[in-house]
Amino acid sequence: xxxxxxxxxxxxxxxxxxxxxxxxxxxxxxxxxxxxxxxxxxxxxxxxxxxxxxxxxxxxxxxxxxxxxxxxxxxxxxxxxxxxxxxxxxxxxxxxxxxxxxxxxxxxxxxxxxxxxxxxxxxxxxxxxxxxxxxxxxxxxxxxxxxxxxxxxxxxxxxxxxxxxxxxxxxxxxxxxxxxxxxxxxxxxxxxxxxxxxxxxxxxxxxxxxxxxxxxxxxxxxxxxxxxxxxxxxxxxxxxxxxxxxxxxxxxxxxxxxxxxxxxxxxxxxxxxxxxxxxxxxxxxxxxxxxxxxxxxxxxxxxxxxxxxxxxxxxxxxxxxxxxxxxxxxxxxxxxxxxxxxxxxxxxxxxxxxxxxxxxxxxxxxxxxxxxxxxxxxxxxxxxxxxxxxxxxxxxxxxxxxxxxxxxxxxxxxxxxxxxxxxxxxxxxxxx
Amino acid sequence: xxxxxxxxxxxxxxxxxxxxxxxxxxxxxxxxxxxxxxxxxxxxxxxxxxxxxxxxxxxxxxxxxxxxxxxxxxxxxxxxxxxxxxxxxxxxxxxxxxxxxxxxxxxxxxxxxxxxxxxxxxxxxxxxxxxxxxxxxxxxxxxxxxxxxxxxxxxxxxxxxxxxxxxxxxxxxxxxxxxxxxxxxxxxxxxxxxxxxxxxxxxxxxxxxxx
Ligand SMILES: Cc1cc2nc3c(=O)[nH]c(=O)nc-3n(C[C@H](O)[C@H](O)[C@H](O)COP(=O)(O)O)c2cc1C
Ligand code: SF4
Ligand code: FES
Numbered sequence: 001x002x003x004x005x006x007x008x009x010x011x012x013x014x015x016x017x018x019x020x021x022x023x024x025x026x027x028x029x030x031x032x033x034x035x036x037x038x039x040x041x042x043x044x045x046x047x048x049x050x051x052x053x054x055x056x057x058x059x060x061x062x063x064x065x066x067x068x069x070x071x072x073x074x075x076x077x078x079x080x081x082x083x084x085x086x087x088x089x090x091x092x093x094x095x096x097x098x099x100x101x102x103x104x105x106x107x108x109x110x111x112x113x114x115x116x117x118x119x120x121x122x123x124x125x126x127x128x129x130x131x132x133x134x135x136x137x138x139x140x141x142x143x144x145x146x147x148x149x150x151x152x153x154x155x156x157x158x159x160x161x162x163x164x165x166x167x168x169x170x171x172x173x174x175x176x177x178x179x180x181x182x183x184x185x186x187x188x189x190x191x192x193x194x195x196x197x198x199x200x201x202x203x204x205x206x207x208x209x210x211x212x213x214x215x216x217x218x219x220x221x222x223x224x225x226x227x228x229x230x231x232x233x234x235x236x237x238x239x240x241x242x243x244x245x246x247x248x249x250x251x252x253x254x255x256x257x258x259x260x261x262x263x264x265x266x267x268x269x270x271x272x273x274x275x276x277x278x279x280x281x282x283x284x285x286x287x288x289x290x291x292x293x294x295x296x297x298x299x300x301x302x303x304x305x306x307x308x309x310x311x312x313x314x315x316x317x318x319x320x321x322x323x324x325x326x327x328x329x330x331x332x333x334x335x336x337x338x339x340x341x342x343x344x345x346x347x348x349x350x351x352x353x354x355x356x357x358x359x360x361x362x363x364x365x366x367x368x369x370x371x372x373x374x375x376x377x378x379x380x381x382x383x384x385x386x387x388x389x390x391x392x393x394x395x396x397x398x399x400x401x402x403x404x405x406x407x408x409x410x411x412x413x414x415x416x417x418x419x420x421x422x423x424x425x426x427x428x429x430x431x432x
Numbered sequence: 433x434x435x436x437x438x439x440x441x442x443x444x445x446x447x448x449x450x451x452x453x454x455x456x457x458x459x460x461x462x463x464x465x466x467x468x469x470x471x472x473x474x475x476x477x478x479x480x481x482x483x484x485x486x487x488x489x490x491x492x493x494x495x496x497x498x499x500x501x502x503x504x505x506x507x508x509x510x511x512x513x514x515x516x517x518x519x520x521x522x523x524x525x526x527x528x529x530x531x532x533x534x535x536x537x538x539x540x541x542x543x544x545x546x547x548x549x550x551x552x553x554x555x556x557x558x559x560x561x562x563x564x565x566x567x568x569x570x571x572x573x574x575x576x577x578x579x580x581x582x583x584x585x586x587x588x589x590x591x592x593x594x595x596x597x598x599x600x601x602x603x604x605x606x607x608x609x610x611x612x613x614x615x616x617x618x619x620x621x622x623x624x625x626x627x628x629x630x631x632x633x634x635x636x637x638x639x640x641x642x643x
Binding site: 087091180420 | 449521573596610616632
């Protein structure tokens with residue numbers, strides 16, 4: 001297995017966040033001066049690039065849905081909300097390399113005939129907001145944004161828009177409502193954003209990593225891109241390892257590597273411990289176990305393993321971790337972040353927290369697990385948006401793999417684990 | 433009292449968007465940069481400039497956790513207690529800080545008004561767990577001990593340096609001004625990436641791996 005740094009290739013360079021450090025927008029120049037919009041869309045379609053925000057929708061097809069010659073303004077909205085628990089790729093990317101996103105935005109907007117892009121970035125990342133603001137200002141300064149880019153007559157404005165702390169605003173239609181100045185609650189689809197998105201105009205919404213991958217495809221070509229990954233999941237991507245692993249961090253690799261391979265590179269699970277459970281792509285993707293170490297980390301491989309690739313946020317938990325505690329905390333997160341629009345999610349997540357609290361405290365029995373699974377069944381597929389579905393993932397998957405551990409809690413009348421043993425500083429004895 | 437400058441800046445924000453109401457979230461950040469929270473006066477200003485009712489503005493501001501209903505401290509400390517960080521030590525850090533500061537409620541403030549404390553959700557820095565934020569700057573790989581000294585330094589006015597961020601932490605109001613959309617000129621401070629961000633790249637270079 002080979003690592004394939006592309007987006008992360010310049011992170012170790014001197015000031016890669018400046019134009020001096022990043023270089024010219026060569027790919028954008030090539031796109032705007034030698035390609036026409038439709039052939040760019042075709043290239044991105046042919047590359048097989050799939051959205052990196054979680055759902056894996058083919059990026060080129062999404063662009064192709066934008067009606068042309070409709071006389072309405074078109075918008076590109078970049079989703080930089082990155083709040084799915086475990087997900088930590090877009091923020092380091094933007095901290096080190098904001099221009100790769102801006103260059104991708106120039107190419108994308110040219111392709112979908114848009115003159116206005118927004119980057120909706122979560123608010124709780126001050127320095128990353130600064131880096132984006134500075135990069136945009138520098139790009140305007142050098143004529144890479146603004147009027148008549150590369151002398152082609154193409155105009156583009158970019159606004160950096162900071163959110164205000166709401167996970168649901170990562171859901172694309174909630175994001176649009178938020179960007180229009182409303183509470184961030186999902187919209188009914190159809191109409192899809194490609195037809196009626198921001199201000200009821202045709203809108204493409206893509207993840208940071210998706211758009212940032214475009215310059216490399218234009219620059220080095222579709223064939224090069226397809227030398228990495230698999231037929232259905234081609235290309236390179238950022239895998240984020242966190243938790244009980246010797247060297248957590250960002251590992252840019254071809255799609256389809258396995259956790260076993262990544263763990264080997266990252267020095268394995270924390271010394272003296274074994275892998276217990278992990279998420280392939282954030283807390284909304286069903287947890288997996290050591291059984292799945294050799295499953296390919298691509299869209300098909302993770303579906304086959306009973307989970308989803310999601311955001312490639314590999315959260316690793318070793319044998320010191322109580323799975324019930326982990327699941328309770330995630331469920332509290334969903335209950336807190338539920339936007340309240342639909343009953344199954346709003347009420348269901350609340351009740352699931354109540355039941356899980358009792359289970360963790362050891363004041364529960366078999367019937368509580370049944371009630372919990374019943375609640376999941378009533379949320380899954382019955383909620384207005386995917387947040388509700390995601391909230392059921394940790395619960396159903398943990399009961400599937402670790403039912404005995406739930407039982408152990410009420411048999412012992414409490415949690416059998418010592419939380420201190422799971423901490424990063426457990427060995428250093430820094431608990432005092 | 434909201435300053436005249438805030439009113440002018442709010443108008444500047446409105447002009448950045450195709451439709452005025454899109455400026456509401458930035459305007460609420462701006463209000464916080466002046467008043468330290470979303471004050472009744474700030475709500476009235478947003479309503480007036482956008483042609484909304486105060487109820488409509490409040491309905492929006494109460495939806496988002498970054499908008500505060502009461503003033504927070506000059507240094508707002510967020511401890512990530514989502515699962516990954518909690519397990520890696522975030523729970524222990526949060527408990528230690530509660531005890532150390534005497535703050536018992538979410539967004540509570542120390543008596544001197546210097547520090548406030550919040551347990552926060554995943555801040556997209558899990559590979560640096562456990563994570564603490566001060567005015568939305570990253571303090572990576574914290575321990576209860578390091579977090580307590582951090583808070584002590586903040587309270588006594590000593591400069592503190594984020595792990596990945598500017599060279600020093602600005603005040604909460606200054607941070608809110610940047611988030612409102614007014615750049616403070618500090619992007620060139622700090623490094624490009626923390627150690628964890630570079631693990632894969634370092635290894636690729638050692639092995640001669642290339643895309
Ligand atoms: C609750 C929820 C939160 C989401 N958060 C994000 C996010 O923070 N960033 C993101 O890119 N996509 C997020 N998504 C997925 C988006 O709805 C959308 O699919 C994505 O931005 C599309 O971009 P892509 O095709 O490039 O992946 C979220 C979805 C849901 C249901
Ligand atoms: S599923 Fe949850 S987050 Fe989504 S619309 Fe319903 S209440 Fe809101
Ligand atoms: S869980 Fe704390 S930063 Fe992600």
